[in-house]
Amino acid sequence: MFPTPIAKKSRSYQLTYQAVLPFALILWLLPLIAVAMFSIKPAADFANGNYWGWPSSFEGFTNYGKVFLESNMPRYLLNSMFITIPTVLGAVALSSMAGFALGIYKFKGNLFIFFMFIAGNFVPFQILMVPVRDLTINMGMYDSIQGLVLFHIAFQTGFCTLFMRNFIRALPFPLIEAARVEGVAEWRIFWYVVLPLMKPALAALAVLIFTFIWNDYFWAVVLTQGPSAQPVTAGITEFNSQFRAAYHLMSAGSIVAALPPVAMFFLMQKHFIAGLTLGAVK
Known part of the structure; x- marks a missing residue:
C-alpha cells in the first residue's frame, strides 16, 4: 500500500534517485531563480532578451533601493x-x-x-x-x-x-x-x-x-x-x-x-x- 523507502531500495535505484533529485529540485525552483536573477538585472536586459544570461551590470542595490x-x-x-x-x-x-x-x-x-x-x-x-x-x-x-x-x-x-x-x-x-x-x-x-x-x-x-x-x-x-x-x-x-x-x-x-x-x-x-x-x- 505504501511506497518502499529509498533506504530499502537497490543500490542502483538509490544512485539514480540521488542523481535525478538535484535536477528535479532545480527545475522546481526555476521560476524563483528567474525572479531572483531579474531582481539584480537592469531594465535593459529584459528589453534585449537577456532572460537567463549573466546580468550586463549588477543593479541589485539599485533595484532593491528603489523598491524600499x-x-x-x-x-x-x-x-x-x-x-x-x-x-x-x-x-x-x-x-x-x-x-x-x-x-x-x-x-x-x-x-x-x-x-x-x-x-x-x-x-x-x-x-x-x-x-x-x-x-x-x-x-x-x-x-x-x-x-x-x-x-x-x-x-x-x-x-x-x-x-x-x-x-x-x-x-x-x-x-x-x-x-x-x-x-x-x-x-x-x-x-x-x-x-x-x-x-x-x-x-x-x-x-x-x-x-x-x-x-x-x-x-x-x-x-x-x-x-x-x-x-x-x-x-x-x-x-x-x-x-x-x-x-x-x-x-x-x-x-x-x-x-x-x-x-x-x-x-x-x-x-x-x-x-x-x-x-x-x-
Missing part, C-alpha cells in the same frame, strides 16, 4: 502585517473554541454544525466575488484593512475548525473527565488542560494560515484599491505603468514579499512538523 525608498512597498508590507497577524490570531482563537465544543460535547446537531463548517471549504471562492464586494461596500468596509481581516477570519475559520476539532478528538478524554470530577469549570478545562496540549497544532495551523493570508492576491485586488489598505501581493502591481512594466522592480518586490512567510516557516519549523505528524505513530 522610491515606492510604497514599506506601506504595503505594513498593510500585510496588519492584515495577516490579526487574521491568524482571530481564526486560530475562534477555531480552537469551536473545535473544543464540537470535539468534546455531544449534542444534537453536532455533526450538522461540523458539516456546515466543512461545507464552506467546498464553495469556489471566485463565485463569491461580487456578493462579498457588495457586502463590504454596504458595510462601509471596502478598501479597508478591517474589512479584509474580518473577511479572511470568516473564510479561514471553517478550515481551522476542521483541523482543531479532529486534533482535539484525538486527545485523551480521561484527562477532561478527571478535571470535571475535580469540579473544574469548563472554560478552565479548555484553558488549562486542552489548550496546552494543542500547542503543536496551534503552531502548525498558525504557519499555514499566515502563509495563506500573506500570499492572497485575489481578494486583495477585489476588496482593496490603493496603498492605504492593499497588501504587498497586490501592491507589487504598482510597478506596472500604462505602456511599460518594470519587471526588474517587480522581481525585487516579489523577493521581498516572499521573505516573511519563508522566515515564519523556518522559525516555526520544529513546531510545524510536530503538529502535522502528531498522532501519526502510536
Whole structure:
C-alpha cells in the first residue's frame, strides 16, 4: 500500500534517485531563480532578451533601493502585517473554541454544525466575488484593512475548525473527565488542560494560515484599491505603468514579499512538523 523507502531500495535505484533529485529540485525552483536573477538585472536586459544570461551590470542595490525608498512597498508590507497577524490570531482563537465544543460535547446537531463548517471549504471562492464586494461596500468596509481581516477570519475559520476539532478528538478524554470530577469549570478545562496540549497544532495551523493570508492576491485586488489598505501581493502591481512594466522592480518586490512567510516557516519549523505528524505513530 505504501511506497518502499529509498533506504530499502537497490543500490542502483538509490544512485539514480540521488542523481535525478538535484535536477528535479532545480527545475522546481526555476521560476524563483528567474525572479531572483531579474531582481539584480537592469531594465535593459529584459528589453534585449537577456532572460537567463549573466546580468550586463549588477543593479541589485539599485533595484532593491528603489523598491524600499522610491515606492510604497514599506506601506504595503505594513498593510500585510496588519492584515495577516490579526487574521491568524482571530481564526486560530475562534477555531480552537469551536473545535473544543464540537470535539468534546455531544449534542444534537453536532455533526450538522461540523458539516456546515466543512461545507464552506467546498464553495469556489471566485463565485463569491461580487456578493462579498457588495457586502463590504454596504458595510462601509471596502478598501479597508478591517474589512479584509474580518473577511479572511470568516473564510479561514471553517478550515481551522476542521483541523482543531479532529486534533482535539484525538486527545485523551480521561484527562477532561478527571478535571470535571475535580469540579473544574469548563472554560478552565479548555484553558488549562486542552489548550496546552494543542500547542503543536496551534503552531502548525498558525504557519499555514499566515502563509495563506500573506500570499492572497485575489481578494486583495477585489476588496482593496490603493496603498492605504492593499497588501504587498497586490501592491507589487504598482510597478506596472500604462505602456511599460518594470519587471526588474517587480522581481525585487516579489523577493521581498516572499521573505516573511519563508522566515515564519523556518522559525516555526520544529513546531510545524510536530503538529502535522502528531498522532501519526502510536
